[in-house]
Amino acid sequence: MHEDFHRIKRLPPYVFAEVNRLKAAARARGADIIDLGMGNPDLPTPQHIVDKLVETVARPRTHRYSASKGIPGLRRAQAAYYERRFGVKLDPETQVVATLGSKEGFATMAQAITAPGDVILVPNPTYPIHEFGFLLSGAAMRHLKAGTGEEFLRQVEHACVHTIPKPLALVLSYPSNPTAMVADLDFYKDAVALAKRLGLIILSDIAYTEIYFDGNPPPSVLQVPGAMDITVEFTSLSKTYNMPGWRMGFAVGNERLIAALARMKSYLDYGAFTPIQVAAAAALNGPQDCVEEIRATYHSRRDCLIESFGRAGWDIPPPPATMFAWAPVPEPFKELGSVEFAKLLIEKAEIAVAPGLGFGEYGEGFVRIALVENEHRIRQAARNLKKFLAQPGESGHNEFPIQQNASR
Known part of the structure; x- marks a missing residue:
């Protein structure tokens, strides 16, 4: 009676669980987490x-x-x-x-x-x-x-x-x-x-x-x-x-x-x-102009993300489609892996993203960023990111505390 059922046992560990737990804990402490993790559209239905x-x-x-x-x-x-x-x-x-x-x-x-x-x-x-x-x-x-x-x-x-x-x-x-x-x-x-x-x-x-x-x-x-x-x-x-x-x-x-x-x-x-x-x-x-408006909104958010995160120090390839950017983990943090880097972003920059490992083994080394916040919030995330990357030790140029995170 204590063993998992057959189909449940076939499911692998949920990679996003720990990131979601950290996000919830941060919000419980009053942190203003900018959630770019789940692809959950924030715009109203027409x-x-x-x-x-x-x-x-x-x-x-x-x-x-x-x-x-x-x-x-x-x-x-x-x-x-x-x-x-x-x-x-x-x-x-x-x-x-x-x-x-x-x-x-x-x-x-x-x-x-x-x-x-x-x-x-x-x-x-x-x-x-x-x-x-x-x-x-x-x-x-x-x-x-x-x-x-x-x-x-x-x-x-x-x-x-x-x-x-x-x-x-x-x-x-x-x-x-x-x-x-x-x-x-x-x-x-x-x-x-x-x-x-x-x-x-x-x-x-x-x-x-x-x-x-x-x-x-x-x-x-x-x-x-x-x-x-x-x-x-x-x-x-x-x-x-x-x-x-x-x-x-x-x-x-x-x-x-x-x-x-x-x-x-x-x-x-x-x-x-x-x-x-x-x-x-x-x-x-019905009228399809609403589809064009939704597409234009994501296009504008994509451009805002690429430009503002780039100025903050994280170069992200502009996606040609979807509501996501597939972003390589910045070089100083590569050894951490996508899950630990995603956790670090929550703790140090109050930004939530989805670790690439959650989408398969070849997703390691990337995180997925969802365009589900408005441009003001995306720019706020970029400011948080810039401060995080500028902190001594966080950029990887000095002895930095992120190695402690990697072993947790």
Whole structure:
């Protein structure tokens, strides 16, 4: 009775736990922690979406059980979005399922298609559910160092040749959380051709596809001819429309895979609250200037972060997309590792970030910084950072107390 249950034992230690504990303790002491750790949007949901929710929730009939795979109007709205944005035609009856956010959709898809012992190819670093959804379903992981070029695809082929049993599926996620890597259509064409040759399912996560900064909208893998034969793609309204707590996302693609997901969901839930689904349809069908405004806000915050942190002494590559910066741990602190450095930032600079190790072993040496505070707070964080880096010993040029932290 004292041993953990089988699936719980399969979960690795939660890397963010100690950082979160330190953050909570600092706030309890009255510290003004500037939290750039969790990717939790701080902006309000656009008013016309909220208005539609309020209008719909006033109808008692909408309080009943909903449709597990999503109400028809919502699935039609998602299909219309794909045609408008990517030029991809979807049958809303057979190729679209509404999910409780992309995270739930991914985890339920893992349950639907995975048998114990199956092998899944997962980029590393990556968003944790890409790995843990399959881990909880009994699969084994084969990690591939994240990338968007020929080297990444060579890793895929090598893994398929040298892994027994042969891998079942390949996870792709661009724009990437946490690295902000983006992929172009040529990469997707090569990935689809390789996956077909190797007999792999592609599971693509494009939750950040509308948060981009270089003027080139990220593509969908489903734009590649023939990709629909082997692919399911996951999207979310959380970041695009500032609706994270609404928990609304989608899985679209291959009919057989979507049918498996829909069947699994039918045993697990009755779908999101109907007024939320109606409001989500209003988001997809309504004016899209709000999406441009949200994108512009993150763009401005990104530029503020890069400029102010750079002046403070921490050079961070500007991300081309997402609401995150993937920042190398400054050279004087490299030996500490990402977790100890993140703890040090809380203690000495009152800044919270996410240690890169939490996204996979290849995330070591980096931290993820979320653009979830306004520009005033970002500049305040930069001032705190500058003072921290200027303290005797903290920059690594002298004998410094951070070595004590490293051994704790």
